[in-house]
Amino acid sequence: MKRTLSYYLQLSFTLLICAFMLVPVLMSMTAGLTNNYFQGLSSGLTLRWVEEVMALYSDTLWLTLKLALATLLVNLIAGVPAAYFLACSTSRWARVFEELILLPVAIPGLAIALALIIVYGGVQDLRTSWLFILIGHVLYTLPFMVRAVLAVLHSIDLKLLEEGAASLGAGFLRRFFDVIIPNCKGGIISGALMTLTLSVAEFNLTWMLHTPMTKTLPVGLADSYASMRLEISSAYTLIFLVLLLPLMIGTQWVGANTQKKQLSPSKPRHASLGKNDEH
Amino acid sequence: MNINEHGASIRFENCQKTFADGTLALHSLDLSVHAGETLVLLGPSGCGKTTMLRLIAGLEFPDKGGRILFKDEDVTRQPIEKRNVGMVFQSYALFPNMTVAENVGYGLKVQKLKADVIKHQVAEMLDMMELGALAPRKIDQLSGGQRQRVALARAIITSPRVLLLDEPLSALDAILRDRLRAYINTLLRQLGITTIYVTHDQEEAMALGDRIVVMDHGRVSQIGTPREIYFSPQNDFVADFIGQINTFEGPVSNRRMTLPGGILHCAHLGDGHGKLYYRPKDIEITARAGSEFGGVVHQTQFIGDRNRIWLKGVNHDLVIVDSDGRSDFFIGQEVGLRLRPEQMIRLDRQGGAAA
Ligand SMILES: Nc1ncnc2c1ncn2[C@@H]1O[C@H](COP(=O)(O)OP(=O)(O)OP(=O)(O)O)[C@@H](O)[C@H]1O
Ligand SMILES: [Mg+2]
Numbered sequence: 060m061k062r063t064l065s066y067y068l069q070l071s072f073t074l075l076i077c078a079f080m081l082v083p084v085l086m087s088m089t090a091g092l093t094n095n096y097f098q099g100l101s102s103g104l105t106l107r108w109v110e111e112v113m114a115l116y117s118d119t120l121w122l123t124l125k126l127a128l129a130t131l132l133v134n135l136i137a138g139v140p141a142a143y144f145l146a147c148s149t150s151r152w153a154r155v156f157e158e159l160i161l162l163p164v165a166i167p168g169l170a171i172a173l174a175l176i177i178v179y180g181g182v183q184d185l186r187t188s189w190l191f192i193l194i195g196h197v198l199y200t201l202p203f204m205v206r207a208v209l210a211v212l213h214s215i216d217l218k219l220l221e222e223g224a225a226s227l228g229a230g231f232l233r234r235f236f237d238v239i240i241p242n243c244k245g246g247i248i249s250g251a252l253m254t255l256t257l258s259v260a261e262f263n264l265t266w267m268l269h270t271p272m273t274k275t276l277p278v279g280l281a282d283s284y285a286s287m288r289l290e291i292s293s294a295y296t297l298i299f300l301v302l303l304l305p306l307m308i309g310t311q312w313v314g315a316n317t318q319k320k321q322l323s324p325s326k327p328r329h330a331s332l333g334k335n336d337e338h
Numbered sequence: 339m340n341i342n343e344h345g346a347s348i349r350f351e352n353c354q355k356t357f358a359d360g361t362l363a364l365h366s367l368d369l370s371v372h373a374g375e376t377l378v379l380l381g382p383s384g385c386g387k388t389t390m391l392r393l394i395a396g397l398e399f400p401d402k403g404g405r406i407l408f409k410d411e412d413v414t415r416q417p418i419e420k421r422n423v424g425m426v427f428q429s430y431a432l433f434p435n436m437t438v439a440e441n442v443g444y445g446l447k448v449q450k451l452k453a454d455v456i457k458h459q460v461a462e463m464l465d466m467m468e469l470g471a472l473a474p475r476k477i478d479q480l481s482g483g484q485r486q487r488v489a490l491a492r493a494i495i496t497s498p499r500v501l502l503l504d505e506p507l508s509a510l511d512a513i514l515r516d517r518l519r520a521y522i523n524t525l526l527r528q529l530g531i532t533t534i535y536v537t538h539d540q541e542e543a544m545a546l547g548d549r550i551v552v553m554d555h556g557r558v559s560q561i562g563t564p565r566e567i568y569f570s571p572q573n574d575f576v577a578d579f580i581g582q583i584n585t586f587e588g589p590v591s592n593r594r595m596t597l598p599g600g601i602l603h604c605a606h607l608g609d610g611h612g613k614l615y616y617r618p619k620d621i622e623i624t625a626r627a628g629s630e631f632g633g634v635v636h637q638t639q640f641i642g643d644r645n646r647i648w649l650k651g652v653n654h655d656l657v658i659v660d661s662d663g664r665s666d667f668f669i670g671q672e673v674g675l676r677l678r679p680e681q682m683i684r685l686d687r688q689g690g691a692a693a
Contacts, residue, residue: 215434216429216431219429220433222418222425222431223425223427223431223433225397225417225418225419226395226418226423226424226425226493227419227424227444227448227493228419228445228448228449228496229419229444229448230419233448237433238433238435241433241435242433242435244435
């Protein structure tokens, strides 16, 4: 097939856009690994800056990981059952609530943080604890979790599967763990990845809620941009990306996979009348 | 396999079902199902068959005052997981997250049997259902007929007191349906479980049922053996629903009914207005000359084993006659009809619903 001029124009335009987005990222990543950014790569590669970042900021890294995992845990324990009960309920209020639960996404993180500070800011122990940030992160990410699970629950015949399991003697908890959870695994995984990604990368809300003792990676990053030399900030960014990229790729991959599954028909295969097949 | 020799008998006492939106799906009903019997619920769409099945299952509960008993045990308020019933859903409700073997073994797993016991029983059941080779497959890798058998296997492996089947064959094509029907028939006789079988296909009902319950708009129209239902329907609805029927309706005097096509003898009817019922295959076509009753061929259809003929000028409606497939008629042909009194279908209005 002969490629037309317009094909090459589109290709170069796409590449240009990619370069526009990727070059600064790559630049800053290499900056974190060069001896002296102003002399360029010729000054040699080093892990010195990375080590220095770990010495200065490792607690922000651990806190970020702890927060992300704790947020995930809360979301799994609260979000999955919440989605299930919303999906089961036929009441109009359940539908209203489904819409409401998306609201925090529309409210800026700063506003959520401000509201939290106004309500709980006076409780000293909570205000200075990492749990305060956890509350913020859960408020922010829970809707994504619930939505992801709900989408799957709405696409399967939940009631029928449950009745099937109940007819075989399974009580509620058995049905929940044997049939419901496995059948909305896709939604749970994509919700979990989304939760981790959002929690790790969250800045607005966390910046408002943090104290000097509870700094997360993105907050520390902002600090370092303001006060450290460029190579250290860049090395710090590198660590951030290494943490975040797998999560983002995972989210994309799971999303693409579930879409593929929904597109492929799952109708019964045509009844074959082969001898050893049917009786 | 530890399948019960006999399942439990079932008794409905004053059971009525009104749904939350006010739909009265089932009018007050008393009914007994014998232990080990196969009872077929038959009726047109929306008549309440599924509702009745779900009441027995414990997926719906009767209105206040109604009671459901299994043998002597009152199960009215028990949910389905406590009732020890097996159920095959219209759309099978197999678990997509499990393999065929896991689906079949799920009921045993819930009963907390040992893994090797489950494995053994599942293997035996899969063999019996000729599903052995499919054990490791996922449900979406099965054909419709295979799914149907998996659903059946899953429902009977726990030796339920009662087996409930909701139109299990309706999603299948005709050949497969016939084959599986024969298969289910043999299986049910072998197992001796009390079975409630829902269908809207009268042929299926006849083939499988020890007794048939014909339902209409949430009421029981008639209960009886297939023969009773077919040969002595109690009302127009049953007569019409079970196979085709011709209704001759007209003035009767002196034991003769006068119709557009001539005179019909009806020794059992008094003077006034009367109705006679004949099935299409019980009417015999003769030569027009010399017969006192007849009409004109309006349309014919060759169905292989028989010729179906619609006649006009006999009755107010078209009359349907089934004759031998080898006979040949042309449209507009004048024919005579012979109706034998002994082949008349009598509506048995006196016999109340046998419970
Ligand atoms: N959950 C419900 N709420 C309200 N009405 C219902 C409900 N389920 C069934 N009905 C109504 O009750 C009546 C009987 O329904 P049912 O499902 O028992 O019919 P059916 O005989 O099984 O029909 P089909 O052959 O189409 O399956 C119908 O009019 C139906 O609309
Ligand atoms: Mg139904």
